[in-house]
Amino acid sequence: MRPIFTFAAVLLASGAIATPYEGNYLPLNYYPGASSCRDAGEPQGITSIRGDTLRMIEMPCVLSAPEPVRGMEATLYDALCTYSDGVSQTEGRVMLMQAPGELWVIWDGYIEHWMRCD
Numbered sequence: 001m002r003p004i005f006t007f008a009a010v011l012l013a014s015g016a017i018a019t020p021y022e023g024n025y026l027p028l029n030y031y032p033g034a035s036s037c038r039d040a041g042e043p044q045g046i047t048s049i050r051g052d053t054l055r056m057i058e059m060p061c062v063l064s065a066p067e068p069v070r071g072m073e074a075t076l077y078d079a080l081c082t083y084s085d086g087v088s089q090t091e092g093r094v095m096l097m098q099a100p101g102e103l104w105v106i107w108d109g110y111i112e113h114w115m116r117c118d
Contacts, residue, residue, distance in 0.1 A: 019066070019075070021049045021096045025103055025114035027057075037117035046117060054094070054105075058084050061094070073098045 054061045061081035074097035095106040105112040
């Protein structure tokens with residue numbers, strides 16, 4: 001049992017975040033008539049979440065400080081996003097909320113609806 005505890009401690013210390021949201025998604029706000037992920041073409045229309053990185057079409061965002069939202073299948077994160085120029089950054093909060101086959105991405109002032117592609 002001790003090796004499992006040690007491995008978990010290393011993961012926590014490294015800052016690695018495993019989320020239930022990992023996967024590829026199609027942002028339906030930008031493809032409102034899409035009925036499948038193939039409708040966007042690859043890879044330009046696909047967004048993804050891997051570990052602590054939410055990668056959107058024009059910028060990746062590093063997610064940190066996850067807080068479960070009580071009574072919901074949702075998590076609130078701090079997000080640090082870097083624009084495609086590689087220099088400009090913006091930060092804020094984002095809530096990820098699951099539903100069967102989809103993900104709701106809630107930023108301050110707007111909501112994105114993503115279809116799961118995996």
